[in-house]
Amino acid sequence: MNKKKVSLKDIAEKAQVSTALVSYVLNGKEKESRVGHEIAVKIKAIARELNYEPNYLAKSLRSGKTQTIGLIIADISNPFFANIARIVEDEAKKNGYTVIIGSSDENAEKSRDLIAVFLNRQVDGFIIVSSEDSEEQIRYLLDKNVPFVLLDRHFPDLATDFVSLNSFKAAFDAGSHLIQNGYKNIGLIAYKSQLFHMQERIRGYRQSLAENRIPFQSTWLKEIGFETVEKEIRVGIDDMLAADFPVDALIFATYRLAIAGLKYINSLGLKVPDDLAIVSFGQAEVFDLYYCPITYVLQPMEELGKTAVEILIHKLKQPDADKKQILMEAKLVARDSSRLKVKVA
C-alpha cells in the first residue's frame, strides 16, 4: 500500500487547478478569495477521495509546540469572569499563546484538581482568579516556582505577582456617592468570605459611613453564603427594611448578588431609586436594560485581563523578573438608580 502523504499539489493536479487555489479552499478561505462554489466542492471531494490529511491540524499536532496558558476562573457562569476570560484569550492569542480555561466554581477542591490537571498537561504558566481557601495551593505553586499571576483577587500575605482592583477605594466611593446624594441608611450585601477583596469592600463601605459620621448599624451589613444566595438575600433584605433604621440605599458587592437582590426588590414592588437606591459592583447588560439604569462600579476589565497576560508572558521570558503587584482603580458610573434623593415634604 502506498503510504506516501497526499500533498496539496497532488490534489491540484487531479483537479486541474493551482496549488494556491487548493490551499485556499482547504483552509476555508474560499469566501474571501471568490472561488466558485462548484470548483470548491470539487476540490474538497478530491481531497477526501485521496485521503488528504488537513495539514493545519496535523502540523500543530506533530510539533506539539503550541504555547499554552492555563486560566483558572472562579465561576464561568458569572459574566464578569466570562468576559475577562475572553479578554485574556484575545491578548494571549496576539502573543501566540492559546488559553485553556478551568472554572473552580468558588470551590478550593475543584481549583486544586484543575491546577493538577493543567500542570500535568504542561501549561507554560497560569493566570488564576483564586477561590476561597485556595491559599495553600497558591503557596505550593510559589514554592515550586511555577510561573503564575493572580487576577482580580490576591492574598496580601503571599508575595505573588497580581493584578487586582482597589476594592477598598471602590466601595468607599460607592458609599460616599450615595451619602452625597442624600441617602443615609446604607446597606451592603456582600459574600461571607475571607477573600481579601471581599473584606476590603466591607472595610471601604464602613469607612465611607465613618467619615460622614453615620453610625454603622449591624443590620445594614449582610454576608451571604455562596450556596444559599437566593434565600439569604430575601431574608437579609427583609431584615434591613424592617430594622430600626431601615435602609434607603443598598450596595451589592458583586454582580450575582445584585441580580438576586433586584429580582427580590421587584417582587416586593419597590421602586428604584425612590424606595431604594442601588449601587452595584460588577457590570453587565442587565444594568443598562433595567427600567432604571443601575449605578455601578466600572472595573477596568480590559486593563486587568491584558496586564495579567503581559506580566505572565514577561515572567515566562524572564523568570527572575521582579514581582509585579498592581492595584487598579475602579470608576463609579453614576446613573438613575442612585440619583439625588427626593425629600418628602
Place this chain on the structure above:
Amino acid sequence: MNKKKVSLKDIAEKAQVSTALVSYVLNGKEKESRVGHEIAVKIKAIARELNYEPNYLAKSLRSGKTQTIGLIIADISNPFFANIARIVEDEAKKNGYTVIIGSSDENAEKSRDLIAVFLNRQVDGFIIVSSEDSEEQIRYLLDKNVPFVLLDRHFPDLATDFVSLNSFKAAFDAGSHLIQNGYKNIGLIAYKSQLFHMQERIRGYRQSLAENRIPFQSTWLKEIGFETVEKEIRVGIDDMLAADFPVDALIFATYRLAIAGLKYINSLGLKVPDDLAIVSFGQAEVFDLYYCPITYVLQPMEELGKTAVEILIHKLKQPDADKKQILMEAKLVARDSSRLKVKVA
C-alpha cells in the same frame, strides 16, 4: 541532605497533636472540625518549616491519572454557553472527570488551535460547540476516531454523535405564537451563517408565516455579521420599521442579537410590546429584569449539557457503541413582550 519526605506524622509529633488534626488543618477543614485558631496557625507554621509538600496536589501530579474532557464552546462571553459549560463541569465532576475549556469565539482558526492543544495534552474526549467553517476539523476528528460529541450545533452531513435543539420547531413555535396573538408583520434577526441550527431557525420562522398565509417580505429577514452586530442591528431595525409593511413584532435568533436589538429599541423610545412585540432565543437574567419581561425560547440547557457528558462517557467506555443523535425540543415561555395585540380602534 536528608531528602526523606515529610509526613503528616512528622508534623503531628513536632506540634504534639494527633495526625488526624494535622490532616484536618492542612486540608482546609479546620472550620468544620472546630479546631482552635492558634493550633491551626501553629500546625501550618510547622508544615512550612519542615517543607511539607501538600499531599493532595502532589498525589494527582505524580499519578497523572486525572480523567479529562476538553470542552470547546463557541463564545465564553455568551451566558448561554457559559452556563452550559458550568452544567457540563458539574456533570463531569460527578463522574470523576475534570473539564478544561477553550473558547473558539466563533472562529474556525481558534477552534482548530484549541483542538490541537487539547489533543496534544491528551484529553480523553471532546464536547464541541462548533463554530462556522469548522466542518473539516470535525471530519478530521471523525477520521482519526477521536471520541467526541457535538453540542448545540451539528452538521447534518456528518455522522457524528450530537445533542442539539430542534431549532426549526422552536422558531416555528415562536412565529406561530406571535401570529396567534395578533401580530402579522413579523421580522427575524438572525446571524449570517451557514451553521445548520441558524438556517433551521430561519426555515422555521418562514414556515410559520407560510402556514398562516402571511406573504414573507424580504425586508423582514436580517442576517447580521458576527463582527458587526451593533451597527448592522441598527440599520436592520431602521429598515424593517421603514418598510412598506413595517414590522410589529421581532424574533431574535440569539441572546446577543436580542441584547443589541433591545438597546437600540430603547434608544428609539419604542415601547415593548405596544410598538414592537419581542420573542427571543437564548435565556438570561436580563429577560426577567427588563421592564417588560421578554418571551423566550426555553432551551433545555441542563438536559443538553448532561446528555452530552453522558454520551461521551459512555463512548469512552464503549468506543464501538452506536452513534447517538439527539434533537431536543424547546419550550416557548410566553410573557408580556408578546402579549395579545391591542387593536387600534
